[in-house]
Amino acid sequence: MKRIVIFASGSGTNAENLITFFKNSNKASVVQVLTNNPQAKVLERCKKLKVSALSFNKIAFTETDDVLNILKASNPDIIVLAGFLWKFPENILQAFPNKVINVHPALLPKYGGKGMYGMHVHEAVVANNETETGITIHYVNEHYDEGAIIFQAKCEVNSNDSAQDVAAKIHELEMAHFPRVVEQLILKET
Template sequence: MKRIVIFASGNGTNAENLIKFFHNREMASVIQVLTNNPHAKVLDRAKAYKVSGLSFNRVAFTVTDDVLHLLKASKPDLIVLAGFLWKFPQKILNAYPNKVINIHPALLPKYGGKGMYGMRVHEAVVKNKETETGITIHYVNEHYDEGAIIFQAKCHVHETDSAQDVADKIHELEMEHFPKVVEDLLHE
């Protein structure tokens, strides 16, 4: 059985969607959720499905090898960033080449980079009067949102759409496509 570890920083709806999708499946399961926020709702979501949930601080992530050792003990086949806001350390990327992916709420390369996440992205899309936006699932490299693109899905943005309207459309795309793309990657 393939093993998935999820990194998240906040609410955790994408993480929960992945946990539910792979729950009781023979090909893969989410074995752990890791977060840089000890108060993140994602920990409650993981606990509800009896998935291990742990928080860590910046020192454990970037200075020491604590998080890397934790990953090595978990033996993940895929590491999935689902709303994780910190830049991933090179030492973890080196240990798991082409095994760390992220979902971004825009059509990269537009609206990517440091500080472009969540409502900030949707507000920028509306402000710039974009006619379409979407999601991008990509490999993680040493730069924010610059890894090779695996998958994109688009939706229309209407002149009357608010940033919340755009967020709702993006959420639907994430719920529909993210688990399937993860599953396809695990079959490779």
């Protein structure tokens, strides 16, 4: 059975979707969720779904091997960033090469980089009168949103769409595609 560890920073809808998707799978399961936000709603979701969840601070993540050691103990086959906002440290990327993936709420390379997350992305898409946007699932490297692209899905942006409308469309794409892409990556390794 393949092991998935999720990193999240906020409400955890993508994390919950992944946990639920793999709940009855005989191929993989989410064994742990880690968050940098002790107030994150993802912690409540994990409690309800009976999945181990821990929060950590910046020192444990970037200045020590504490989070790395937690990951080594969890022995994940894949690490999934689902709304995780911190840049991933090199010690973890080196310990888990080509095992860390992220979902970004735009069609990279557009609207990527530091500070481009969530509503910031959707507001920029609307402000620039884009006619389409989407999601990008990509490998994580030492730079924000620059890892190799695994998968993209597109949606239309109408001229009267607000940033909230775009966010709702992106959320639908994430819910539909993210778990399946994770599953495909896991099956490829088998």
